[in-house]
Amino acid sequence: MPSVKIYDTTLRDGAQAEGISFSVEDKIKIALRLDKMGFHYIEGGWPGSNPKDLEFFKKIRHCPLRHARLAAFGSTRKAGAAAENDASVKAIIDSGVQVATIFGKSWDFHVFKALGVTLEENLAMIRETVAYLKSRGLEVIYDAEHFFDGCKANPAYALETIRAAAESGASAVVLCDTNGGTLPAEVKELVEKARSVLGVPVGIHAHNDGELAVANTLAAVQAGAEQVQGTVNGYGERCGNANLCSVIPNLTLKCGIETIPREKLVHLTDLSHFVSEVANISPNPHQPFVGASAFAHKGGVHVSALLKDSRTYEHISPGEVGNRRRVLVSELSGMSNLLYKYKELNLDIERQSPEGKRILEDIKKLESQGFQFEDAEGSFELLVRKTNHGYRDPFILEALRLLVEIKENTPAYSEAIIKMRVGDRVVHTAAEGNGPVNALDNALRKALYDFYPCIGSMHLTDYKVRVLEEKDGTGAAVRVHIQTGDGKRSWGTVGVSRNIIEASWQALADSISYGLLKGDHLARNGEEEKAVNGKKPAGNGSLQTN
Known part of the structure; x- marks a missing residue:
């Protein structure tokens, strides 16, 4: 079975999302949970950019990871300086990690406008930084920032930058859709082009500005990418990153590609909720696979079919990702919804029973007054039990x-x-x-x-x-x-x-x-x-x- 390495950057790229600020303790909790899930790489942060990340790398040494390799993020050396003297590069080495993830410029526009250096100097910055970190015994992953935009603007130079990283010792080159504006067909074409000039595995790092981060990630894997970068729940700067809670089950269940251990997939919903809780962000109920509404059914026609075979309106079994099916009761409900809820509550009712018809009428009347039972299962069950099931109010x-x-x-x-x-x-x-x-x-x-x-x-x-x-x-x-x-x-x-x-x-x-x-x-x-x-x-x- 083909496999893809899962590289999580929730603690670094995810923490750049508006409204998220992880403490050091938060980051350790999440790192340990990701490790338990069987993720291959965990990017802990940028030790050269802030004291919090420095403290994280110091403390995580006392919490050894069993499965994941811990990565520290950083940039290529500054222009005109030696890699061994660069503060950011030294901070990565001092962090004690096994993996250094270095980003560099692939788009000539950025080389001129953001760095203000020549194209030749940018190539030297890439080569020397990767080679120096490799010489210090670290695995080096090279993130080719803005690769897709760079490849569309100046393909020869963009390909030369990633070749420079690979030839200098990078174990993998990750192609980044940093602005998040590339389309899946373009991603597939350019990943194939990058693979044709490289002798090392290719990865994908997609942003979600075009609502295509997951689609672009899958397209890259179909084109041969062997590493996937993303974040739990898709957290990230601007519109976020590729959502690993969608990428992983799509690759595993739909594409037959090995990602995290298969037995860990049933804990994916718990992971999603855990990270949202630590981030102090309410879980998105409409998030695919792991959201509370991902397998929620409201229309009577849908529920009637579900009672016969769940495959009629579910693309996978919710239990495969640790989620559960929910049947909602509302003014749109038919008898099928009520039958399903009764079965769920271990109560008996006949399809044509007067009790069922009376409850449906009560529900429709109450909802016309403003009640809403979709997210009020407690009030709904009490309503049912008060009708004809010997229920007595506790007070x-x-x-x-x-x-x-x-x-x-x-x-x-x-x-x-x-x-x-x-x-x-x-x-x-x-x-x-x-x-x-x-x-x-x-x-x-x-x-x-x-x-x-x-x-x-x-x-x-x-x-x-x-x-x-x-x-x-x-x-x-x-x-x-x-x-x-x-x-x-x-x-x-x-x-x-x-x-x-x-x-x-x-x-x-x-x-x-x-x-x-x-x-x-x-x-x-x-x-x-x-x-x-x-x-x-x-x-x-x-x-x-x-």
Whole structure:
């Protein structure tokens, strides 16, 4: 089976994306995860450019990698200087890495405009830098910056630059579409041309400015490229880099080319989410292969076919990349969607049952009012179970009062007073918060903790408000969506009202009710948890919002 080496540059090129700033500890975490996934190369950064990358290379020495080779990035020597005296080159050697990745100019326009040197001096800079690093025992990978633009402008010179790197000891020459404007057919043609003049493997480094980074990467591999550079989730400067979460499964599953170990492919979705979490960026639900919506089905015709054979509307099995199929329920749903959801919940229903028809009508009516169940599986399941499955609410609201006091030059004060029934007991309590919704959340948790200590493990992770009828101004209906997790699972709930507090209460009450429904084993161990914890959580995991 043919194989391609995977070279990850998330820690360097990915970190250049707007809104991303990895700490040294972040970079170490990601490097270790990439190594565990079986990536062949991990580019740790540019030690000659900033103190953070220098510190990373020092600390990573104490966390030896088992599979990947660690690379340090840098440029060719400065014009008129010796490679051994160049600070950037010396920083690579001092970093202690096994691999040096050096970029140089392939486009004569850049040689004249960016470097301000002659074409001959640029060739000397390439040759001497590669040769010196090779003489110091490092594997040298040469990144031919702007190769495709350079080859279209002055093919003879662009090819001469990569030949200079190969003849000076580079183990691989990586052709870079730095501006991201090349088309796949051009990439294929120019990769083949580069291979014809080189005696070393060729790689590809594609940017996504034309939304073609993945396509260009695949085209390069089809033309004979043996190394692929990219980033997890496609993070990178401007529009990003080739997304390895798409490149790897396409090469492995579609092209039959060996990349990372096949048994690691099922962890690809987890890797994507892990890196987005470390980067503090919400995962893109519509990302191919690993996004939450990548295998989500909404149309009734689609779901009807899926029930017969998943290949009708899925190009691969979601489990191959560690993802899962989701069937959405909305006003567009048919009975097939409902049958699928019932099967997913281990509930029985007949296709023509009155119950099913009633639930579909309820869903359509609620969605016409502004409810949306696509990303609120908690509220949807509670709706189903309340219909005819012996479900009992774990608590019932008797009364709720909110006090908000605002004074000039003084932080606003919020207090929630709540009265609830739990079984045959009535609880009456109050709690403060940094806003009315936060106070409501704290009061609800305070009232329920003695009955359900497991709510201490439930954390509200997101709170969103959407105005549904902007023309009605402050009197418009709003939809509140809450995302909750307990460390093992995550679920969404929804509420709709012309009163934002009522909508928030609906979503919040559903989030706790659903968590108790799915985590009832925790509730049974409540007394043991109380004994261990010793006291109630003070707003643990509560929603911090105004």
